[in-house]
Amino acid sequence: MQILVDALTLLDCVKDRSQRGEFVSTVEYRLGVELTYPDSTPRIDMTHLVRKVIHRPGGPEALVYAVRTVSGEDDAERIAAEAGIRTDGGRPGPWPAPVFAEDIARQARRLLGEAKDIDGGRLAALLGDELPGDLPDHGAPAELFDHALDMTARADGLPAAVVLVEAAAALSAEQGAALRRWADRWAQARDLAAPADDARAAVPGAREALADCRRRLERPAAPDPTVPRCLVVMVEPARDGSPDVFVRHWLNKVPGYWRPEQGAMETVTLNTLAGAVERAVERGEALWADPSKGLVGQAETAGRAGRAGVGGGPVHVEFLLPYDLLNHDMARLELGTGDTRPRPIGMHYRVHLRSLDRMRGDAGQLRRWQARWDQLRTATAPAPHRWKAADREGFERWRAQLARDDSLTAVILDAPAVQGHGLEALQAAVVEGVGVAAWDRRAEGSSRSSELLTLLLGHTYAQLPEKVHRLRAGAEIEEDGPLWVGRHIAFFWDDPYRLVDREELLSA
DSSP states (O other): OHHHHHHHHTSHHHHSHHHHHHHHHHHHHHHTSOOOOOOSOHHHHHHHHHHHHTTSTTHHHHHHHHHHHHTOHHHHHHHHHHHTOOOSSOSOOOOOOOOBOHHHHHHHHHHHHHOTTOOHHHHHHHHHHHSTTTSOSSOOHHHHHHHHHTSOOOTTSOOHHHHHHHHHHHHOTTTHHHHHHHHHHHHTTSSOBOGGGGGGTOOTTHHHHHHHHHHHHHSOOOOOTTOOEEEEEEEEEOOSSSSEEEEEEEEEOSTTSOOOEEOOOEEEEGGGHHHHHHHHHHHHHHHHSOGGGHHHHHHHHTTHHHHHTTTTSOEEEEEEEOGGGTTSOOTTOEEOTTSSSOEEGGGTSEEEEEEHHHHTOOHHHHHHHHHHHHHHHHSSSOOEEEEOGGGGGGHHHHHHHHHHOTTOOEEEESSOSSTTTTHHHHHHHHHTTOOEEEEEOSSSOOHHHHHHHHHHTTSOGGGHHHHHHHHHHHHHHOSSSGGGGGGTEEEEEOOTTSOOSOHHHHTO
């Protein structure tokens, strides 16, 4: 990755901002995917691009292809040699979308329409692994089949339409056998291709690819009850002297399965961040709403689903932040900025903070992170390691105790997470794998804050997000009293099994 970033950053076509956009578009074209990047400096943009494509099938070759197209043959050959990327065509390109005879396609639509026992959410979850991000968010299986007909086949030669039929077969007791027979006919390359396109019917290894797909779909992963419908918002300052911040988001549509889909990137400032978050929330609500209600029903449901847990439990909104933004008041970002009375996002959603620096860390950090999180999930309550202002002189001793004791699964800061107060302790906790932390964001905390944080982290792992949400909601009602602290509580809840922007780990 470092070799590629270094080499690409030196190219004239990458140094020039307009040509850099053309370079990324060429990579997109080659891979058949949509890619986002910060549109910042050449090095930052290439770091993002290489991280996203290096572990994709054909990704390194797509980078060389883009260099050859935009910068020329000499640069392409030099970079390929430096990075050890084959350019001799040894890796096959994607198969084109196959052509199905109309009567055969009609038979598939009929079988899918007759399979009334297919659960749309489970079908989406299965297809999320097999065909990530290509199909519409809603639609009956027969409608999705029509969309799949136009999609490029997978690298193993399986058409998207065949994969969809197999996924539907795995979920349907009524028509499962008939749907599998339909897929077997394609694998045998007998009569699924249009008469004028017979040559494209013979896909090498089709039966083996179909058998592998069928085995995976017959034993899908069981749903994880701790995985919610979720919006993850990444906020990354440009750090170029401007007030710009890059905002990206991911949406997890189906509870029980972590299959986040990335949305578009926006460039805003911290003062206009709420608008970008609100737009991401609106997109999420359109996906989380009951699709059977149509557009009118979705509009009515927007906002309500996050509050009441309609159709799949409460919705989480998680902010993925660099260290210097972790004390920013994300839970009170206002939604409904166009209304007369905007409302804090924490009123309607379970709002958490996460570490952007750790998300981009190495495998060793991930291992420590997962180990402490596993301890947290099996314990009756988190085991907190408290940081007090008086500990400042003994910081190294405090950090050594945390590193030595793997049973410590949370941190309570009796100081805000800013430089010179509690931020150094929070950074040390993140490096050591701690996934839960809480603190009062105010520079001058109170004994009431300390007591409340202690009580809060006395609850079980599964109860914590809901307890924090109720505390925040209660603080919006009370003008004074014990719950008022909820307006100032920062809650760090960083699950190592819900990764984003880590393609090399998500594909492992």
